[in-house]
Amino acid sequence: MTARSRHNTPTPPPETHAVTRSAVIRIILATLILCLTGAGHPAAAADDDASDTLKTIRERGVIRLGHRLSSIPFSYIDDKGHVMGYSHDLAMHIVEAIRGHLREPDLPVELVPITSGNRIRMVRKGEIDFECGSTTHNTTREREVAFSTTIFIIGTRMLTRRDSGIADFDDLEGRRVVTTAGTTSERLLRQLKEERHIDLTMITARDHGESFLTLETGRADAFMLDDALLYGEVAKSAHPSEWVVTGTPRSFEAYGCMMRKDDPAMKTLVDNTLNALMTSGEAERIYMRWFTRPIPPNNLNLNFPLSGAMRELYRKPNDHPFQ
Known part of the structure; x- marks a missing residue:
């Protein structure tokens, strides 16, 4: 071809x-x-x-x-x-x-x-x-x-370090959460912040790789995205065992x-x-x-x-x- x-x-x-x-x-x-x-x-x-x-x-x-x-x-x-x-x-x-x-x-x-x-x-x-x-x-x-x-x-969930203490979305109080700009996760995260009045810092990145890098380098505590994509980021990371996909899905898409x-x-x-x-x-x-x-x-x-x-x-x- x-x-x-x-x-x-x-x-x-x-x-x-x-x-x-x-x-x-x-x-x-x-x-x-x-x-x-x-x-x-x-x-x-x-x-x-x-x-x-x-x-x-x-x-x-x-x-x-x-x-x-x-x-x-x-x-x-x-x-x-x-x-x-x-x-x-x-x-x-x-x-x-x-x-x-x-x-x-x-x-x-x-x-x-x-x-x-x-x-x-x-x-x-x-x-x-x-x-x-x-x-x-x-x-x-x-x-x-x-x-x-x-x-x-898919379901929309979070990726965090295993020792982050974050198990579900209610644990995001006072945390920094990154997601990829232009995705439905960006809208859902904003909605979560406003409707549940959770005091979290929202960060947007250009693409999924940049979002994961933001998490990996400690500039964010959680990365919100579609679960299958989060598993993909874990698969390409240097230390897959350090990461866990967690949280009750915020939506199915x-x-x-x-x-x-x-x-x-x-x-x-x-x-x-x-x-x-x-x-x-x-x-x-x-x-x-x-x-x-x-x-x-x-x-x-x-x-x-x-x-x-x-x-x-x-x-x-x-x-x-x-x-």
Whole structure:
């Protein structure tokens, strides 16, 4: 596969996003079943002229895929500069579906780095065609962008040192709490501070890596974020045993791939691809690779088993937000 990046993102090696022949066969069969049974969207075979995104991709001659830099294990760059992760693997299946739909099997991909702060703007302005990372699907964001079938369900918790004395959110009185700017955790932390009248100092950082560094260097006592992402930060830390994910979840959230609004043909293609991955069992295999086995860069295992909510999602895919 050819990949290009105007942001100097190194070309990922084939193994970071390879779609195996057997996986393709399973997904094609599952997609046919979805279409024949009506489980997919009725516009599944819509002409790409009905899709601004697909038409733009055809005319441009390249797919622009947004990816995160440090959202382990969803979408991130390892120590060799390769883009990888659970969401990125799903995104590459969508890339294959776009190529198939446009009948251009060698259509190149431009990998474009995005952040929590600029991802919605970049989708809206057409700087990227879609992104699959760790973006929460909620009704507020639906006013600006469209979301795919849910790809992950998380809870919002905290990361602290094991000896911090912080077990739950009520223990944050007089503490410093960092979160990543532009995330739903930032809104939830502000809401917690105001509604419970907790005297805490709120710190925002540019990305998850910077948030963890703020915690690691003692400038914060806790780091609030989605639980799976916190486990990812622990996995890449120098001393994983020093950290613990704690606290009753403040919310449950649904991650989805993000694309432009009012483009039903593009959403149909993306949703049918993801639905086929889930009902065929391929999505669960991808999950196991990233959440239950050693992963780069430190070859550590997140030990984050598949939840009941995720099993149900894979059994009955949907695009419903939690809030």
